Amino acid sequence: MSGTSPSTGSGSVSIGSGSVSTASGSVGEEVLAVEGLVQHFRGRGSAWGRLRGRPPKVVKAVDGVDLVLHRGETLGLVGESGCGKSTLSRCAAGLYTPTAGVVRYARQPLHGAPDRAQRRLVQMVFQDPYSSLNPRMTVGQTLSEILTYHRLVPRAQVRARVGELIDLVGLPTRAADQLPRSFSGGQRQRIGIARALALEPQVLIADEPVSALDVSVQATIINLLLDLKETLGLSMLFVSHNMAVVRQISDRIAVMHDGVVVEEGDTSEVFEHPHDDYTRLLLASVPRIGGAPAPATAGAATERGLR
Amino acid sequence: DNGSTPSTSSSGGAAAGGDLVIVRPQDSVSMDNTMVFSNSSIWVFQQMFESLYEVTPDGKDVKPLLAESHTLSADKLTWTFKLKQGVKFSNGAPMTSADVKFSLDKARATKGGWEFLDVAIKSVEAPDDATVVIKTKYPWSPLLADLANFNNAVLPKDYAGKSHDDFYKAPIGTGPFVWDHWNKGTEIELKKNPTYWDAGKPALDSVTWKVVPDDNSRNVQIQGGQAQINENPPFSTLEQLKGQPNVKVDLFPSTKTDYVMMNQNEKPYDDVHVRRAISYAIDREALVKTLLFGNGTPANSFLMPNVPFYDAATPGLTYDMAKAKEEMAKSSVPNGFSTTFLASSGDSTDQALAQVLQSSLKELGIDMKIQNVDPSAAHDLQQEQKYQISHSYWTMDIADPDELVTFAVDPSAGSHSFYTSYDNPQVIADTKKAQQTFDTAGRQELYSAIQKQAADDAFMGFLYYSPFSYAYSTKVSGFQVYPTGNYHLEDVTLGS
Amino acid sequence: MTAPAVPVGPVEPLQPLQPSRLPWLRGRGGEGVLRLNPTLVIGLSLLVVIVLAGVLAPVLSPWDPVAQDLTASLQPPGNGHLLGTDQLGRDVFTRLLYAARVDLRVGALAVLFPFIIGTTLGLLAGWFGGWFDLVLMRVVDMVVAFPSFVLIIALVFALGQGTASIYIAITLVGWVAYARIVRGEVLVAKEQEYALAARASGLPTWRILLRHLLPNVLLQAFVFAMSDVVLSILAIVTLGYLGLGVPPPTPDWGSMISEGQNFVFTKWYLTAVPGLAVVVTGLALALVADGVVQRSGRR
Amino acid sequence: MSTLVDGPLRQPRSTPVTGTPLLELHDVDVEIPLPHGRLHAVRGVSLTAYAGQALGLVGESGSGKSLTLRAAMDLLPSPAVITGGSVVVAGTDVTGMRPAQRREHISSAMAMIFQDALTALNPTMRIGDQVAEVPRQRLGMSRSAARARALDLLVQVGIRDPEQRYRAFPHELSGGMRQRVCIAIALSAEPGLILADEPTTALDVTIQKQVLDVLGRLRRDDGVGLVLVTHDLAVVSSTCSELDVMYGGRVVEEGLTEVLLSAPRHPYTAALLRSVPDPDAPVHRLLTIPGAPPDLLQPIEGCAFAPRCPAVVDRCRTERPPLASLGGPHASACWRAHEPERWPGAVGEAALEGVLR
Amino acid sequence: MRHLAYVGRRLVSTIPVLLGISVIVFFMIHLVPGDPARTLLGVRATDEAVAALHAKFGLDRPIWEQYLSFLGRLLHGDLGRSILYDTDVSSLLALRLPATLWLLVAATVMALLISIPLAVLAATHRDKLADQVVRAVPLVGLGMPTFWVGIMLVLLLALKVHAFPVSGFGKTPAQHLSSIILPGLTIALALTPILIRSLRTSMIGVLDSDYVVTARAKGLSHRRVITAHTLRNAAVSSITVLGVNIAYLVGSTLVVERVFALPGMGTMMLDAIFNRDFPVVQGVTLVFALMVVAVNLLTDLAHAALDPRIELA
Numbered sequence A: 001m002s003g004t005s006p007s008t009g010s011g012s013v014s015i016g017s018g019s020v021s022t023a024s025g026s027v028g029e030e031v032l033a034v035e036g037l038v039q040h041f042r043g044r045g046s047a048w049g050r051l052r053g054r055p056p057k058v059v060k061a062v063d064g065v066d067l068v069l070h071r072g073e074t075l076g077l078v079g080e081s082g083c084g085k086s087t088l089s090r091c092a093a094g095l096y097t098p099t100a101g102v103v104r105y106a107r108q109p110l111h112g113a114p115d116r117a118q119r120r121l122v123q124m125v126f127q128d129p130y131s132s133l134n135p136r137m138t139v140g141q142t143l144s145e146i147l148t149y150h151r152l153v154p155r156a157q158v159r160a161r162v163g164e165l166i167d168l169v170g171l172p173t174r175a176a177d178q179l180p181r182s183f184s185g186g187q188r189q190r191i192g193i194a195r196a197l198a199l200e201p202q203v204l205i206a207d208e209p210v211s212a213l214d215v216s217v218q219a220t221i222i223n224l225l226l227d228l229k230e231t232l233g234l235s236m237l238f239v240s241h242n243m244a245v246v247r248q249i250s251d252r253i254a255v256m257h258d259g260v261v262v263e264e265g266d267t268s269e270v271f272e273h274p275h276d277d278y279t280r281l282l283l284a285s286v287p288r289i290g291g292a293p294a295p296a297t298a299g300a301a302t303e304r305g306l307r
Numbered sequence B: 001d002n003g004s005t006p007s008t009s010s011s012g013g014a015a016a017g018g019d020l021v022i023v024r025p026q027d028s029v030s031m032d033n034t035m036v037f038s039n040s041s042i043w044v045f046q047q048m049f050e051s052l053y054e055v056t057p058d059g060k061d062v063k064p065l066l067a068e069s070h071t072l073s074a075d076k077l078t079w080t081f082k083l084k085q086g087v088k089f090s091n092g093a094p095m096t097s098a099d100v101k102f103s104l105d106k107a108r109a110t111k112g113g114w115e116f117l118d119v120a121i122k123s124v125e126a127p128d129d130a131t132v133v134i135k136t137k138y139p140w141s142p143l144l145a146d147l148a149n150f151n152n153a154v155l156p157k158d159y160a161g162k163s164h165d166d167f168y169k170a171p172i173g174t175g176p177f178v179w180d181h182w183n184k185g186t187e188i189e190l191k192k193n194p195t196y197w198d199a200g201k202p203a204l205d206s207v208t209w210k211v212v213p214d215d216n217s218r219n220v221q222i223q224g225g226q227a228q229i230n231e232n233p234p235f236s237t238l239e240q241l242k243g244q245p246n247v248k249v250d251l252f253p254s255t256k257t258d259y260v261m262m263n264q265n266e267k268p269y270d271d272v273h274v275r276r277a278i279s280y281a282i283d284r285e286a287l288v289k290t291l292l293f294g295n296g297t298p299a300n301s302f303l304m305p306n307v308p309f310y311d312a313a314t315p316g317l318t319y320d321m322a323k324a325k326e327e328m329a330k331s332s333v334p335n336g337f338s339t340t341f342l343a344s345s346g347d348s349t350d351q352a353l354a355q356v357l358q359s360s361l362k363e364l365g366i367d368m369k370i371q372n373v374d375p376s377a378a379h380d381l382q383q384e385q386k387y388q389i390s391h392s393y394w395t396m397d398i399a400d401p402d403e404l405v406t407f408a409v410d411p412s413a414g415s416h417s418f419y420t421s422y423d424n425p426q427v428i429a430d431t432k433k434a435q436q437t438f439d440t441a442g443r444q445e446l447y448s449a450i451q452k453q454a455a456d457d458a459f460m461g462f463l464y465y466s467p468f469s470y471a472y473s474t475k476v477s478g479f480q481v482y483p484t485g486n487y488h489l490e491d492v493t494l495g496s
Numbered sequence C: 001m002t003a004p005a006v007p008v009g010p011v012e013p014l015q016p017l018q019p020s021r022l023p024w025l026r027g028r029g030g031e032g033v034l035r036l037n038p039t040l041v042i043g044l045s046l047l048v049v050i051v052l053a054g055v056l057a058p059v060l061s062p063w064d065p066v067a068q069d070l071t072a073s074l075q076p077p078g079n080g081h082l083l084g085t086d087q088l089g090r091d092v093f094t095r096l097l098y099a100a101r102v103d104l105r106v107g108a109l110a111v112l113f114p115f116i117i118g119t120t121l122g123l124l125a126g127w128f129g130g131w132f133d134l135v136l137m138r139v140v141d142m143v144v145a146f147p148s149f150v151l152i153i154a155l156v157f158a159l160g161q162g163t164a165s166i167y168i169a170i171t172l173v174g175w176v177a178y179a180r181i182v183r184g185e186v187l188v189a190k191e192q193e194y195a196l197a198a199r200a201s202g203l204p205t206w207r208i209l210l211r212h213l214l215p216n217v218l219l220q221a222f223v224f225a226m227s228d229v230v231l232s233i234l235a236i237v238t239l240g241y242l243g244l245g246v247p248p249p250t251p252d253w254g255s256m257i258s259e260g261q262n263f264v265f266t267k268w269y270l271t272a273v274p275g276l277a278v279v280v281t282g283l284a285l286a287l288v289a290d291g292v293v294q295r296s297g298r299r
Numbered sequence D: 001m002s003t004l005v006d007g008p009l010r011q012p013r014s015t016p017v018t019g020t021p022l023l024e025l026h027d028v029d030v031e032i033p034l035p036h037g038r039l040h041a042v043r044g045v046s047l048t049a050y051a052g053q054a055l056g057l058v059g060e061s062g063s064g065k066s067l068t069l070r071a072a073m074d075l076l077p078s079p080a081v082i083t084g085g086s087v088v089v090a091g092t093d094v095t096g097m098r099p100a101q102r103r104e105h106i107s108s109a110m111a112m113i114f115q116d117a118l119t120a121l122n123p124t125m126r127i128g129d130q131v132a133e134v135p136r137q138r139l140g141m142s143r144s145a146a147r148a149r150a151l152d153l154l155v156q157v158g159i160r161d162p163e164q165r166y167r168a169f170p171h172e173l174s175g176g177m178r179q180r181v182c183i184a185i186a187l188s189a190e191p192g193l194i195l196a197d198e199p200t201t202a203l204d205v206t207i208q209k210q211v212l213d214v215l216g217r218l219r220r221d222d223g224v225g226l227v228l229v230t231h232d233l234a235v236v237s238s239t240c241s242e243l244d245v246m247y248g249g250r251v252v253e254e255g256l257t258e259v260l261l262s263a264p265r266h267p268y269t270a271a272l273l274r275s276v277p278d279p280d281a282p283v284h285r286l287l288t289i290p291g292a293p294p295d296l297l298q299p300i301e302g303c304a305f306a307p308r309c310p311a312v313v314d315r316c317r318t319e320r321p322p323l324a325s326l327g328g329p330h331a332s333a334c335w336r337a338h339e340p341e342r343w344p345g346a347v348g349e350a351a352l353e354g355v356l357r
Numbered sequence E: 001m002r003h004l005a006y007v008g009r010r011l012v013s014t015i016p017v018l019l020g021i022s023v024i025v026f027f028m029i030h031l032v033p034g035d036p037a038r039t040l041l042g043v044r045a046t047d048e049a050v051a052a053l054h055a056k057f058g059l060d061r062p063i064w065e066q067y068l069s070f071l072g073r074l075l076h077g078d079l080g081r082s083i084l085y086d087t088d089v090s091s092l093l094a095l096r097l098p099a100t101l102w103l104l105v106a107a108t109v110m111a112l113l114i115s116i117p118l119a120v121l122a123a124t125h126r127d128k129l130a131d132q133v134v135r136a137v138p139l140v141g142l143g144m145p146t147f148w149v150g151i152m153l154v155l156l157l158a159l160k161v162h163a164f165p166v167s168g169f170g171k172t173p174a175q176h177l178s179s180i181i182l183p184g185l186t187i188a189l190a191l192t193p194i195l196i197r198s199l200r201t202s203m204i205g206v207l208d209s210d211y212v213v214t215a216r217a218k219g220l221s222h223r224r225v226i227t228a229h230t231l232r233n234a235a236v237s238s239i240t241v242l243g244v245n246i247a248y249l250v251g252s253t254l255v256v257e258r259v260f261a262l263p264g265m266g267t268m269m270l271d272a273i274f275n276r277d278f279p280v281v282q283g284v285t286l287v288f289a290l291m292v293v294a295v296n297l298l299t300d301l302a303h304a305a306l307d308p309r310i311e312l313a
Ligand SMILES: Nc1ncnc2c1ncn2[C@@H]1O[C@H](COP(=O)(O)OP(=O)(O)OP(=O)(O)O)[C@@H](O)[C@H]1O
Pocket: A041, A042, A059, A060, A061, A079, A080, A081, A082, A083, A084, A085, A086, A087, A088, A241
């Protein structure tokens, strides 16, 4: 067995954080940025332990990350399971208050939870299509609740707008009156996207939106996101551990390992000329169609009779 | 009753030996005979302690026990007693007059105990070992009855060298049984006194009182052979007990009587017509039938038939709804009123009585609510007279009516006339007079007058007289309960 | 931004519920959720029969449950008295019916209060955490460390006999279970992505609590409540047995059992029949609870 | 890495693939009785697996892959039952055997590993004990021999510090290690064939690679056969020499992996190929398969893929295409298998170009 | 060692809880109307006698002062003196504790003996007749008042069949054992419905899990699959249910001890409440609370012993 011992990132970020790759050329202004972002989780720790001055276990989920997302750009965030991708995206969506560091929406730093206007700027799509919808609310209720609360459209037009949103993600209008449990995974994920789009955000944070889906359904969601990005001019932070999917969708990618970004750059650049050891290992591990298996030692015949 | 026992304990036979188990709902409280009021304590220490006199089996008189005889001086102020000889305490020391003096002095000196029985005593002297002289402050006819009470039992002088508290933790007396152990709340065991003065007694090797709060459990333990005597099974269970093959049920004549008490501090119970109306409205026959399952008789006096000077001719108020309505009409509240009956939860008699009364009084326009509190709180509320109408009962301890009469009709005696605040000067005067009257006829006259007047005033609603119920295994013989409630286990034998 | 209706990708037609993405690992038969199951049906019909027996008591029996007839005490069954009469000559069958009214009502109310209080506190503690949660959980620990029955009895003693005391005692003891259950569910539910999504949508806290979390955590509390009614009725019956239950003359199964206990050998039915009534009621409620659990898909 | 391949406890396994197949399924049907009908999940599946050979099984979620494997192992989840066909293990038809005997026979010939290694290991038992269980309980080894055997197996699947790991509980290991422990357990009965149901889906790519490497090496060096179920064509491509594609409970195409990937002859295979993004070649749009998988509760007339197939013709809807040979080991269940150039649009393109150049 | 330290920590952490409980008990019991002195001294008690007794037990002092002295004594391990029996509460408790412990242990053991085989039967014959029966019958048990079950058991098993002593506790361990069977069974019957259901549910979950399928794939015998791979894992979740319910059933000893005339803490508690014997009520409740704490602790330890994933913290 060779080459399988995972070398943890050397810690040196090969491309300086904050240095914006201009290779794609069409980069707009900054819409979302994190600077020196740190998010630690404290284990509960017992009262007794605290009395005796034993520090509770700390999980350093995100440990100092700088990232910038520009208008109209899709930034892919890859890395192994548990490296802190979800935590980072939740911080960026203003769901967690970071331990340290700043989150900026349209150059405005976030203080505590985002206000209504900021919420409307950045929205999120979640990984698990099964748990991300309230099982007791119909799709119509889920969407109109947001529209009404944020007064996005006059009350009279809420229903019409719900119809538009459902249409936008490619579901039939009658979906509005159905409960989430009557939808398939792909359809649920579309509803999740519609919910995020209801607030007409400029930035969409998608945390592994296709990981739970079957390959063929995955393709329809990826296509949908690509289309929406084009037609609505969205910026997107796309989180995934699937290198192939990220390659398909992002303009730029950042590779995370153990809570830090170890490499960041133009997608094809990183894929073709990885600098960081961890990135290389990651890319080398991705199975590829055509990487044919070796034959059995005993000269196993590959002939196979038909029944 | 000497000499009547057939044989000595060593002579064998089915009658000798055996361990008797008595099951009872409540544990004893203390062995302090001068202080304790709980029957479940008294019935235990009476097997160890003996007094100069004891109540006769009919409950109406006393006979000598540790005394042999007495003489009374002409001025009726000096009583001289000769003691029985050869009596020993269970620690081996002989009983002498010094012990008697010590015991009576201790009994008189207590506070909040039974010392009220001894208030007439001026002094106790022990001129020689076998003689005791008691002087009273004034002529006091109930003295022998008082001396027969357990609080005046003879204990060893100076508590046989122990402190008061230590003595009562493992008491010593002259009785047929001696102390063994007490697991508080669970069981008390007494062992046979091998050196008991009444030779040949007791037959039993030991007696154990076990606490079994549940009525049914006690019954099944008799049936299951784990116990031999069930202390006071409820009347409601007697029928089924009688049906059991090896269980015997006995009803011993008692001095127990039940009352409905009405608090005269509360309106409208200060109105005699209201009290009479209620008294008339009580269907005593029906109560005897349903509550006592026929095992009792309606009461016509606040005294009971087994007490000396009870007057069977007292015209106690009997059930008469028409008269009840008449009285109501004459009263200050002719259209009725609303009131609250204080009942003890878990006490089936209280519960049933309250419900029966509730429906009878409805006919008089009286709206009676039932307030259930647990027995302890009910006690308190009665004694603090924070009630309107309630239920209580009485059992005699001595063979003289004075104890009860004073308690019931003399508001100055500390109990506010059985907590009713009944106050009739004529009755009070008669009570005092009776205490100093020695001739039977004279006392009878006074006590009859008192009973008559009290009934007329309807200061309480007299309910019924009920016997003491006991269920015991057919193996038990010689078991007898006196009208005062106590029993003598030295006469009991256990067959196999 | 008004979204233009772009035709996006091929449209998956909506299908009626399809079990395909419910692999066997996730539990079976998600389809049965909407249907009544036999357990629930049997339980509900038993319950309906019991409730009807209570409600229609005046129709079913000519007797008055509290009217005494001291001349007819302890009659054997027959003679117009289906189950005979009790010590005070009251018709036992009639009392049995009326007791259903009392015990069911008291049982239900004795669950309602703890349900409301416990759910509210648990919801708040689970969501906000912090010192409120800490203090609440300490209190919960304290109440839980008491054998609940001891506490109920002691409380009824302290408060004096009566239905109000029963409510208060059972509430003081019972809210704890609901608070615990709901708090636990909230801790899970608030990390569920739909709750995060609701927060990300900028909805106010009260709305997330009431509209998104409460309906989803209530089921467990409700399921528990169903079995709690059984426990409450048992508690009330036991209080009645100890003489601390519903005050007389109101009929109640517990006091009927305890009154009848003195006649177990001669008139066994006086104890056994009210006992059976409790058992059947308990069974009905347990079946309903079970059915609800089955329906909810959580076993 | 050295293994004890030639050690006394393990016989070298170099049986040629051409020998008796270790597992043969003949027209197996699996049905699941549900409250509102019988779900016909596996519909006449036949497949053959030899020692030393890696067979891939791909298909949409719900197409019956897992149930096929479980039917072969006699481990169907209740209430699923085999209602037709036969299962032949190491040359013996097990369908008619008594359950205990069948269990014995099957488990000595084949072993199975699952998608999620955490749930596939008993959380309350030390991993060493789990590996040693079969040698101890079934093979009747002494305690110490079983232990030695387990340590040996742990080494074989590439676990370092086996002595120390022996006493670990599953939760103390990483995902990749756990999956390798599962493989060690599977190997403990010295099976000729391992049935692996999505063994790497729950893992990271880096760890996935480790696990696939172990499986590949076992096949290469020890001649252990492998049936690998997965969604991921890339995994199949790098692991398996043969491939079966399932749709709607049936095998719709089978053949050598290279052939299927370069020239698929079933529209479903073709569409599947193009809906998987390629890490090396981003395309503008992925190919999607509109519509939903068939309802397995209903009888299916004709081709199950017909409602979603861009190349559908009338015949597809009424008449079920048989799995017919296209020459050599390649077979496809499509009426239009011989004319991929006439399939419309992207499906046609995919069929002609494949993903292997 | 690790576990010892944990037990220590847990016990320390229950101190505030116990303190809180002592406050509740103390003030609650003193709220109850009724005076122990009057109960004790009886109808003829004089005010002086009552006052003397009050003074002796400190009942005349302000309630908070009484509480503080109660706490002070508690810190020295002194539970006070019974007013009714004029004995140390701790020695009374020592007399009563055995019966209650016997009862609880017997009940738990019997509940387990009944539940485990039935739950296994039901889970392995899921949805078959055996399962339906095993699931339905305990439901009946769920609705039975314990005292009623007790009475019925006495009637059927003790009086008719003479299989067991009707009530009481006996003197020797052998007698204890035979006396404890019926009351233990009474409590066990209340415990089994819940236990069977929880065990059955978790067993079904475990039987469906991949590791049991793996175990079957290994070709292990049915017996081994159940004992080595299923029961223990199923017990992990059921043990908590058991713990919670034992704690609940500590309360039912009150009634069961009464029905079977067992000299345990439950009967003592009822007596003490009726007689307003404050120190005893306080003492018994504290011991009951400690028992619940101990049961919870044991549950946690058993949980940790059964499931290596649990960290005792
Ligand atoms: N709420 C939390 N409390 C404690 N620890 C947490 C919490 N959320 C995440 N973690 C820990 O932080 C680390 C990073 O988790 P995160 O979910 O961000 O990883 P991820 O990259 O999204 O992984 P995956 O690919 O599995 O989704 C993990 O070790 C995780 O266990």
